[in-house]
Structures are given as C-alpha cells and as structure tokens.
Amino acid sequence: MASTKQNGTANLAANGQNGYRVIGTRPVRPDGVDKVTGRAVYAADVQMTGLLHGHVLRSPHAHARIRSIDTSKAEALPGVRAVVTAADLPVAEDKIEDLGEGAINLKYLSDNILAHEKALYHGHAVAGVAAINPHIAEEAAALIEVDYEPLPPVMTVDDALADDAPILLETLRTDSMGEIGSEQTNLASFFRHQRGDLEAGFTDADLVVDRTFRTETVHQGYIEPHAATALYSADGQITIWTSTQGSFAVRDQVCEILQIPVSRLKVVPTEIGGGFGGKINVYVEPVAVLLSQKAGHEPVKIVMSRADVLAATGPTSGSNIRVKIGVDSNGKISAALAELYYEAGAYPGSPVGAAANVSLAPYAIDNLQVDGYDIIVNRPRSAAYRAPGGTNVAFAVESVVDELAEKLGMDPAEFRILNGARENDRRPDGVQYARIGQIETVEAIKESEHYQSPLEGNYRGRGIASGYWNNWGGQSSATAVLNPDGTVNLNEASTDIGGTRASIAMQLAEAMDIDYEQVKARVVDTDTVSYNDVTGGSRTTFATGLAAYNLGQQLKKEMKRRLAEHWDVEPSGVSYEDGVFSAGGESLPFVEAADLVQEEEPLMASSTVHPQDFGPGFSTQCVDVEVDPETGKITILRYTIAQDVGKAIHPSYVEGQMQGGVAQGIGWAINEEYIYDDEGHLLNASLLDYRMPTALDLPMIETIMVEVPHPAHPYGVRGVGEVNIVPPAGAVANAVYQATGVRMDKLPISPANLLEAMWAKQAEGAAELVPGDD
C-alpha cells in the first residue's frame, strides 16, 4: 500500500518516481482552455438556424387526475409553432428494460416525460410548447387549460404504507422476492439478504444498539440545468444535442419512448455542467423531438429553469432506516440487522438495492439480515445520485457503530479495524471481496496528523465514519487513429464530467510509451463508435481507460508488425523501449515510425470492453465541527478523507473527486432537504432556499489517496467518483455528538433540527436534576 497526502500546495510536476511515464502526473485537460475562456459549448449554448424555443407546462398539484387538457388558446397565440401533450406520445408497453443505470418500466418512463392519466408530483410535466422565442413559449404554456381533480398527496414512507393510503399507480403490485402481490399498493418491492443465525447472534451479544433514522430528499445540485435541442428532419432522421452522462442511454430511452429504431436517432453530447447521476434519465429530450416534428421540422431547444430542475428532476430518496447491531465483550460484531425503507418518488426504482449492499459492507459479519423496501410517493421520480442510496444508510450504520464503540470504551478507528472487512469477506448480499482497502483507509485516518492532533474548545467534536461503493465496469467502445506526425486521436463516447478525457488519454499514452500531449482525446456522438454505457458507477477511468490501454497495445503491435516487414525481420524480433522501435542494427523513434508505417496503408484501432471484475472502493473520513449553541449552526473546522483509489492516474482529478464528494456529503448532512407543505407543494425550489455549501461553508478538504491496486486492471485503477459521498453524514453526526452530547437521528442536521434536539436533551437533563440543584 502507498498513500499520498496533499501537503497544502498542489504538486503540479510529474512525480516521476512511480515507474510510469505519464500515470501519476497532473497535465492540463484537453478541454481546459475552452472552459476557462467561456468557449466550451454546453447544452443551453447550442444555436442553429431556425431555432425554436420550448417550454414545459408542469402540474401545480402533487397528486391529481387529469380530466382534460385544452391547448387551443396556446396554439392560437402568435409565434407559437407547436403544442404537445401525452396524447402525442405512443402508447408505452408495461415492460421493464435496462436503459442506463438500472431497470426502468417503459410505461413509467413515458409517463414521467408527459403525464398521461395522473399528475404524480408537483412539477410533473403535462404539456410542451414551441415558439419563436422563450418568452412567447412561456406565455403560451400559461394559456393551456388543464382540468385537474386533485387527490390527497402521499409524501412519505409512513403515508404510503398506511392502511388507508391513497394509491398512486392503480396497476402496481408488490414484487416480494419475485412473488407478485394481488392488492393495490404503494410498496413496489421488498427484498431480504440474510446469512448466519441472526437471533443467535443477538442472543450472544453483550451489547446491542437498536436505532431508527430519517433522512430527507436531496438533489444532485449540478449547476447546469437540463437542456436539449432536437431536430426532427424532413427525411425522418432525428438529432438531439444534449447534456447527458450517457449519449447512448439518451438514444435508447428516447427510441423506446417514441418507438423509433435506434438508426434514426443520433445523440450528440455537448459539454456537461455536472450530473452526479441526475443526467442519465431523459426529461425534455422526447418533448423537444415531438415539438420539432410537429413544428414543421424546425429545431427546438428546451432549457429547464432552476425551479423546474429542483421540482422535476433528480432527486434522491428520503428514507426511514432501522439499524440494530450487537457486539460481544471483545467488541466483535455478533449480529446486525438493517431495515431500509426508501422513497422512490412517483415511480418504482429507489436506490434501496444498492443501499443494501452499502449498508454493512465495511464490516465482516457472520450473522446479518438486510431488508429493503421500495416505496412510491408523490415526489419526483428519484434518479441516481453519487453512490445511490449509500449516504442515507451509512449515516445510520456509522452512527450506531460510533455509539457501540463509545459504550465499549473503544477508539472508533480501532473498532472499525477489529471488525473491518478484508479480502474474502462478503458484502451483505453475499458477493465475496477480492483485494480491498477498507482496513487501509481506517489506518490512514488513524495515523493521520488530523486524527492524532488534539481538538480543544467547547461545543467542538470530532467524528469518523467509513463507507463502501461497489463501482462498476460496464461497456465501453473507443477508436484510435495514428497520425503520421506521431500523435494519436482517441475517440471515445464516455461523457467527461471531471477530467476523464485526460485520465483516459493518459492510459493510452502510457500504454504506447508516448507523451500525454501526443494524445488528442475527444468525446464523440452515438453514430461514431459502438455502444458505450453511461459515465456512472465510477466506471469511466476504469473501463474506458481499459479500452484505451487495449488501443495502445494494438497500435504498438501493428507498428511492430509493419516495421518488421520493412526491416525484413520477424515481428517478435522488433522491440519497443523508451519510445524507440529497434531490431538488429535498426532503430526508429516513435514519431518517425508513425510516419513510416503508414506510407502504404493508414493505421487505426478499435476496442470494445465489458469488464466484469471491477474493484470496489472504500473510504474513511474524519471531521472536526463546532456547534453554535445559540443557533444550532455547524461549522466544519477541519476535514480529512482517506480513500482507496487503486491507482491515481491523474492525482489532481482524483483529489477533486474526493473533495467534491465530501462537499456534497456535508451539504446533505447539515443543510439540504426538500421542504413540502401539507398539500405536497415543494416550497424551496430555488438555490437560495435549497441551500448547498458555498466556499465559505467549507475548509480545505485534506485528501489521503490510499493506493491498493485493483488486480484486474493493468494500472490498478479503481473507480474513485462515488464512495467519497458515503461517509460524510455519519462522520458529521458523530462529531456533532462529541460536540453536544446529542445523537442526531435525522438528516439534515440543520440549525433548526439540531437546536430542537439540543433543547430536548436539556429538558431531559433538567427533569432528571434534583430540585434546587443547579
């Protein structure tokens, strides 16, 4: 194991000490200059001749039957070119397909684009308008008359599972481990993972902690609102320019929704202004296509407002969670139970399955049970959000672990090492670990200067927490063109959200033993390479990087073969070292060889991969907080994250992922939540009231990159994008306990929630005091 700590100033130079030419250096990204000068083209920046502007009308009700829609007044407004409703969508089949990151029922997918019989959340799209400018489109949308029959809203797990709960989807039946129920319900599915003997494990325990927790709905919070432009050409060919984590996921979803063959749709990915899982589902894309078709084959651009983004995209699930863990007198976990109730939003598909895997993953446990419940409520259909479902459950588990360690009188890091998962241990669902780095991340925190340093002062506290994310392999396609000047064009289709053009190009450069600057990486459209899965699951640098590695090997091999012909030797007789090909007395530097080998025939390579053996990621984090006892406001004084990154290809972007995930986790922990009134209206659909962390809310975030190489990748890469968001809420909650003596059982630990809990504790303490004693 190696670990690298950021020492306060970025190491901008190549480290040159790791045996690699390119890997481990920190070059400037290929798209960098365009992004600092304002030239980079994002989805809302797309312009073209004859462009019309779309607007989407949304439901003012959380739950309502749509009796009728009258669009005549909107259509009559001068400047309006087209109006569409769900009646313009083909009738979708009630079948399940995997179109991105997880399975989706096509009927629900279509229903979420434009509501058919019912509006199922405040902000649910009902109709679309295209006009000659966005102002007219908005005016026209306001002229559409929708006759709603409002129904009682179902906003939480408890509402949804109540005996007399209103039903959201009339045809929904509970899928209980494959068995389909017969009653109408809001419980979409139930599953259970179990092993060992849970009862015996709890009977054997010397100490058991059993707690319940509540977390609120939060949004991914990308700064770029969703936007798309569609052109339905007169020849039937369709092009969509959009900001997405997966251009092929957009293609496949739109083609299913509109029932057109994939050959008729090309998706051109623009630059993307953040996604975090929230830019996999399509929203405005199919509406723009319908409008373009109806408006006489003119292009239509739809740009969401921030309020629409918050009301109708994302978010991730609120949840009710119970965690019960027993330990023996030595502090070894003897049994653990987790019950996870996740709110999916208006259609089935919360991340509760992934949450179950995350739940107890950092620990080696013989007797366990994890139950998952996927529940629909009148909130936006939930979308993936960075390690989907993980932060909720880790908050609960890490709070209970902290309480156990405290009651045992054990250091919380020691408790995690004693019980930590290692190679050959099993995840809650039974998947066995290969080489993993959980213990190493705990040790890195335990030995860090941060953890070793004293923390003094009133209302200050320190907390740690661990987390797991499985990562993903997925399918990737890429091609490489060797230019006669010794550069290589790398064409790949993985959306670059945080520097992956650089990290993928670096792997190709390393494989070919050439400089990073010799590789020109670009993200291409769906007509240019084969199928490519979304940038999600922390898979891109791993899997598309693997494709780039293969491209490098192929190009080198073919260059050797052609040089062997030229030099009249066996291909095996040609060697390539330090950027020079040689055989016998002949030798040729790479750049010259690139020209020579293409005198007779051009050279390019293609690679498709679908790696199954992707290495999971673990992270352990330490935070110091200070609580203002007057206001309940939490100040983050210091933060350190240790994460097993396998091998950091571009360390700056790895640190960036770690720091960004922590920042989002802190926002989730202390501020962010969807606030609804009793009728299910979203009250805080703005960035003033949906309060994400600012620069002033955070300290520098210290990073410790633990490198336990992943055995199934040529450079040891593990996905690094997601696990960092799993521990922060637990770590902050544990620090708040140290600072205040209050164990928070809900997120966010906002000033109001924390003050209420502190006052309750004071009242409890006062009641216990002997009269007259102060």
Add this chain to the structure above:
Amino acid sequence: MDMAKKIAVTTTLNGEESIFLCEPRQTLLEALRDNLGLIGSKEGCGNGNCGACNVLLDGVLVNSCLVLAPEVEGRDVVTIEGIAQDGELHPLQQKFLEHASLQCGICTPGFIVSAKALLDDNPAPSEHDVRLWLAGNLCRCTGYDKIVRAVLDVAEGDS
C-alpha cells in the same frame, strides 16, 4: 410599454463599443448569450444565487441575470470573453488549469470573473477573504478547495 418591441442599447463590451437590439424584458444575461452570441456567461439559477452569469459592470461584480439589458446603456461591461488579453490567458485562467480547479466547468467563467473582481480590489486576500468573496458563486463539483488555492496562488504571484 410593449415588452416585445426591441430597443437599441449602446455599451462598451469587453473594451469595444457595441450596439445591440434587445427586448426591454430581456436580462443582460439573455442579451449577451442570445443576441450577442457570448455564451461564456451561464445561467445556473436565473435569480442571483449561483454566480455562473457574473460579469463586471463599470468594474463592479454583478449577476447578469439580475440586470435588465437596457440598463447597460452607456456603461462598461466585461464578460468572461474579455478576461484574456492580447491572446494570453489571464493568470487566473492559467492557475485554474494548473490546479485542476474545474471539473465540469460550468461555474468556471463566473468564478474567474468574480475572482478577478476580488483581486482588482484586494491583491493580497487571505483564504477567508477569498472564501467570503466567492460565497456568491456555487460549484457542485470541486468542494472549492482547488478553486481557492488557484486564486491564492495568483495573489501570491502578484505580491
């Protein structure tokens, strides 16, 4: 007033006199992007909470989504497109690249314009000064660490 009837606005835009037509209801951000083709200023929220559209108006940092386009008549506007001079990146742009201060990059133009306004006013800010000044710009990718370091690096280079 007919909000759709266009009026002509004369302004100094990135150092050069510019005349453009706009509707009275259009924001400066909309006019910059749609009427003038300057797409570097971004709309993240449309109500002054994210800073992605920040520009300098007579040297003062403003959210261009909260300024009506006709308000810039006779005034001086500097956008992200006017930060690099004579083909050379501004030191802030260079340091943002070196420190990997951007991931998705959508907030980057706003941060660079805001940081320039800070350094124009206070060439030697403390870390707290930088964090306070940049609190009007939201970034969801980076956790701000590498942004703050880049700005401090530029300030240290100047002093």
